[in-house]
Amino acid sequence: MKMIIRLVILFAVIILLEFYAFQAIKTISKNKIIRFAWLFISVAVYANFLYVALTYDRGQGQTPQFQMAMGLLLTVLIPKIIVLLFMFGEDIYRWFLKLISAISSENTKPLASRRKFISQIALGLAAIPFASFIYGILQGKYNYKVLKYQLSFKDLPDAFDGFTITQISDIHSGSFTNKEKIKYGVDLINQQKSDIMLFTGDIVNNKADEMDDWIDVFDKLEAKEGKYSILGNHDYGDYMDWKNPQDKIDNFQKVKDIHKKIGFDLLLDEHRYLEKDGQKIALLGVENWGKGFNQAGDLKKASKNIKKEDFKILMSHDPSHWEEIVKKDNLNYHLTLSGHTHGLQMGIEIPGWLKWSPSQFVYKQWAGLYEEAGRFINVNRGFGYHAFPGRVGIWPEITVIELKKA
Template sequence: MRWIIRLVILLAVIFLLEFYAFQALKTVSKSKVLKYLWIFISLAAYLNFFYVAITYDRGQGQTPQFQMAMGIMLTVLIPKIVILLILFGEDIYRWIAKAISALSPGETQPLPSRRKFIAQLALGIAAIPFAGFIYGIIQGKYNYKVLKYQLTFTDLPEAFDGYTITQISDIHSGSFTNKEKIQYGVDLINQQKSDLMLFTGDIVNNKADEMDNWIAVFDKLEAKEGKYSILGNHDYGDYMDWKNPQDKIDNFQAVKDIHKKIGFDLLLDDHRYLEKDGQKIALLGVENWGKGFNQAGDLERAAKGVNKDDFKILMTHDPSHWEYKVKEDPFHYHLTLSGHTHGLQMGIEIPGWLKWSPSQFVYKQWAGLYEEAGKFINVNRGFGYHAFPGRVGIWPEITVIELKKA
């Protein structure tokens, strides 16, 4: 019954958006060909999505075909939100004018007609996200950005002054379709020539075999002093239907085995000491812990055997773990590395001026570097993509962090 209610609400929203968008088109153009083309494209996008959503095999998880159907529908749908907001605002003005006329002496004036200029403005502004979504699906998801930070700590061991870390996150290999573009991203990671490489979870969407065609690409990742990784929420296989419980258990083990195949040391509520010139720092990695998600991670278990005064780097996939548990922990984790949010793969970022995404309404720390009371967290925007097969304004990220001693 619940899904029927959701479907009715979705159809009502689509109808409202299409009604207003078509009003804008009618005001601007009298061409029947353009109107029929508009209706055809919209219907094709919606019918394609609903057909794929109904017929695709839940046992395969979100396939690239499902994601593309989702992407096409969003590309058609979201720009019409802009049209709705502008024309609805004009409707408020029109009805206020009508009410004033009805309350004034003399003959009541009819409801003012839509102004062509407003409709043109609405269509023009809506064209911006429409073009952005098309770019995001074709090229934006491969628009890799290298973001570099230099972090200073008073208690960093001197031997690690200038030590560099490359962080990648959220590979989501089950979404990939273009080997040449992915190889370019891997080469860009290696060009950073960092001392350490850390991967913060979600190597697949659901199934271990999604990585089969990509192991030969990702096993070429290089770091001077080691590669370490953790699991993300998608690595547990929780978002698809399994024929029996044992299949899910076997898949989970196969996902964990992938990390060894590509040369990463997978930390499952565990830690390693990194040594340099007789000095050391602690690297900890926990299983997934997220607010509203799988909470398998055990921070105390990972820290067992670590000294409170050690300099500590923590890998935890979901940044809500830092917000609700880690930052208040008396053990003092100097630097936490997370991913998970993808910055919702859409938003607006203008360095030094604007940083916005719907993701910020869910996560307090959703993309980039944050600091509280001398403790840092970096939320990597992700290497891959999921659900929506593109990126609009929130580009795939390779993070390079240099540690400095104050």
């Protein structure tokens, strides 16, 4: 019953959006071809989404085909929300004028020219997210950005002054469709020539075989002092309807085996000491720990036999772990590296001026570098993409961090 009610509400909202959007088109243009094209595109997108949603194998999780259908649906719906806000506001104003006219007997007839002007403004503003979504689906998801930070610590061992880390996160190989673009991204990672490479989880969407066509791409990743990785929430197969429990167990083992195939040392609530000129720093990796779900990670287990005075770098996929647990821990984790949020793959970022995404209403640390009491966390925006097959304003990220002796 609840599902039926939700579908009825969704259908009513779509009808409302389409009604006002078409009214705006009718107001500014009498051309029947333009009107027909508008209706045809909308109907085609809805029909495609329904067909894909009803026919795709849910046992495969979100396939690229489903993601594209969802992406096109959002591309046509979100701009129409902007049109709705303007046109509905105009209608309220018109109804208010009619009410005043009825009460005062004054002639306050709304002007058709104002209606046309409002329609032009609404459609003009709606064109911005429409064009942005189209770009995001076609090119934005491959618009890789290298973000570089230099962090200073008083207790960093002298031998590690100038030590560099490349962080990547959230590959989500099950979403990929363009091998040449992904190879370009991998080449860009290698061009950073960092001392170590750290991958902070979500190598697949759900199934290990999603990575089969990409092993020969990601095994080209290079780092002078080694490559280390952890698991993300998607790597456990929790978002699939498995035919039997053993299939899920087998898949999880295969996902863990992928890391070895591409040359990464997978840390499962473990740590490694990185040594240089007789000095060392601790690198820790925990399984996924998210606020309110999948709290598999065991920080105490990963930190066993590590001393408080050791310099520590922690890999933990979900930044809520840092907010809830890590930053308060007396063992003092100097630098935490996370991913998970993708910055919702949508937002506005103007360096030094503006940084906004709906993701910030869910995660306090959602993208970039944060610091509290001398403890840092970097939330990588992700290398790949998931659910929405593109990126709008929040670009795929390769992070390079240089450690300096303060």
